[in-house]
Amino acid sequence: MTPAARTQAAIELLDGITAAARDGGAAADTLIARFFAARRYAGSKDRRAIRTLVYDAIRLIGERPPSGRAAMLALIKAQPALAETFDGSSYGPAKVDPGEAAARVGLAPAWLRKLLEASGIDDAELTALLGRAPLDIRVNTLMGSREDAAALFPGAEPVPAVPDALRLPADTPVETNPAANGGLVEVQDAGSQIVAAVAGAAPGMTVVDLCAGAGGKTLALAAAMTNQGRIVATDTDRARLQRLAPRAERAGVTIVESRLLDPNEEANALTDLTDAADVVLIDAPCSGTGTWRRNPEARWRLSQARLDRLIATQARLLDLGATLVRPGGAVVHIVCSLLDGEGAGQVAAFLARHPGWTVEPPQAGAGRPHGAGLRLTPAHDATDGFFVARLIRPC
CATH class of the missing domain: 3.30.70.1170 (Sun protein; domain 3)
Structure with a gap:
C-alpha cells in the first residue's frame, strides 16, 4: 500500500471507531481486526503503520472527533510529513482544503478532565494515562x-x-x-495482579468473585488459595463468563463454580451464600479511566449519564456483597478508574450506609493511600490505574 492509501485506511477506521464510540459499538481493537480480516491484501507493515496512525490520532484527541478525516488532520500538526499523503490520488485522501477544520487536540473531554483534576489527577498523571501500556x-x-x-x-x-x-x-x-x-x-497487567492480591485469599477460604467476567482475577485468587477452598465466580455477561471454564481447566484450577446472574436480580441466585463468604471481591463495572493506555477511545464513550449509572451499579453491588460476607470477613472494592466518585467517594458512601464497618488499609507494596483505599497510576506505579479498598464487616 502507498503512504496515501495507508492514511485513507486510517481515516476509514477512525470513522468506524468514532461511530462505535457514539453508539456503544465494538471496541477499536475489534474494529481494526475486522477491517484487516476483510483486506487480506494489506501486509504486516501496512497493518502496523495503519494501526499506529489510528492510535496516534485517538491519543491526540480528547473529545470525540466529528470524523476520521478531522482526526487525521489534527494528527498532521504533530506529524507534518503526513500532509503529503493527502494527495488526492486514487486510493488516498482528498487534498486538504485551506479552510478545513481539524479535530480539537486535548487529553480528555473538558467535563471529564475537571472530574479527574478534582480527584487529584494532575497533567503529568493524565498524560501518562495516554501512553502505551506494557x-x-x-x-x-x-x-x-x-x-x-x-x-x-x-x-x-x-x-x-x-x-x-x-x-x-x-x-x-x-x-x-x-x-x-x-x-x-x-x-494480566501488574496492577490487576496487585489489587487482586489485596483480597488476601488463602487456602480453605470461601471466596465470591462477584463480577468475574472472563475470570482473570478468579484464576489469580485460585492460585493464591493453592487450589484449596471454594470460589464462586459470578457475572451477568454470559459470553464473558463462558470463557472462564476453559481457562480454569488449562490453569489446573478445580475449585471454581461459575454462576450466570440476571442483571438487577443477582441476589436471587446467591441466597445460599448469605453470611458465608470469607472474602467478596467486587471488580465492579466502571468508567475504565485507568485503562486509557489500552483503550484510549474510551474517553470518547463516556458521558456523565453513563458515569452516573455506573456509580449507582457499584453502590448496589457493594450493598449486595455486604450481605454475602461473614462477620469479620472482607469486601474488596476494585475499580480500574481514577475518579473519586467510583473509588474513594464510593467507599465513603458505603461506610456511611453501613455503620460499624471498618477499613483495613491494603498492604500491597505499591500504590499510594487515597481516601480509605489505595490508588495505582501509570505515572507512579507503571501499571494501569486502579483504586482498591478492603472493607471489614463487624463481628
Missing part, C-alpha cells in the same frame, strides 16, 4: 515458578512488588507460547 503476564504458581516462565520468554523482567508478574517486550506473542497453552501464564 505487556505483563501473571505466572500461575499452580503450574510452575516465575523462573520457569522467564526461561520461556526472552527479555522477560520481574515486576517489583508483584511476585508472580513478568514484564515482556512489546508484541511478544504470548498466546502462541507453550507457557500460555499449558496454563503456566496469563496476560
Whole structure:
C-alpha cells in the first residue's frame, strides 16, 4: 500500500471507531481486526503503520472527533510529513482544503478532565494515562515458578512488588507460547495482579468473585488459595463468563463454580451464600479511566449519564456483597478508574450506609493511600490505574 492509501485506511477506521464510540459499538481493537480480516491484501507493515496512525490520532484527541478525516488532520500538526499523503490520488485522501477544520487536540473531554483534576489527577498523571501500556503476564504458581516462565520468554523482567508478574517486550506473542497453552501464564497487567492480591485469599477460604467476567482475577485468587477452598465466580455477561471454564481447566484450577446472574436480580441466585463468604471481591463495572493506555477511545464513550449509572451499579453491588460476607470477613472494592466518585467517594458512601464497618488499609507494596483505599497510576506505579479498598464487616 502507498503512504496515501495507508492514511485513507486510517481515516476509514477512525470513522468506524468514532461511530462505535457514539453508539456503544465494538471496541477499536475489534474494529481494526475486522477491517484487516476483510483486506487480506494489506501486509504486516501496512497493518502496523495503519494501526499506529489510528492510535496516534485517538491519543491526540480528547473529545470525540466529528470524523476520521478531522482526526487525521489534527494528527498532521504533530506529524507534518503526513500532509503529503493527502494527495488526492486514487486510493488516498482528498487534498486538504485551506479552510478545513481539524479535530480539537486535548487529553480528555473538558467535563471529564475537571472530574479527574478534582480527584487529584494532575497533567503529568493524565498524560501518562495516554501512553502505551506494557505487556505483563501473571505466572500461575499452580503450574510452575516465575523462573520457569522467564526461561520461556526472552527479555522477560520481574515486576517489583508483584511476585508472580513478568514484564515482556512489546508484541511478544504470548498466546502462541507453550507457557500460555499449558496454563503456566496469563496476560494480566501488574496492577490487576496487585489489587487482586489485596483480597488476601488463602487456602480453605470461601471466596465470591462477584463480577468475574472472563475470570482473570478468579484464576489469580485460585492460585493464591493453592487450589484449596471454594470460589464462586459470578457475572451477568454470559459470553464473558463462558470463557472462564476453559481457562480454569488449562490453569489446573478445580475449585471454581461459575454462576450466570440476571442483571438487577443477582441476589436471587446467591441466597445460599448469605453470611458465608470469607472474602467478596467486587471488580465492579466502571468508567475504565485507568485503562486509557489500552483503550484510549474510551474517553470518547463516556458521558456523565453513563458515569452516573455506573456509580449507582457499584453502590448496589457493594450493598449486595455486604450481605454475602461473614462477620469479620472482607469486601474488596476494585475499580480500574481514577475518579473519586467510583473509588474513594464510593467507599465513603458505603461506610456511611453501613455503620460499624471498618477499613483495613491494603498492604500491597505499591500504590499510594487515597481516601480509605489505595490508588495505582501509570505515572507512579507503571501499571494501569486502579483504586482498591478492603472493607471489614463487624463481628
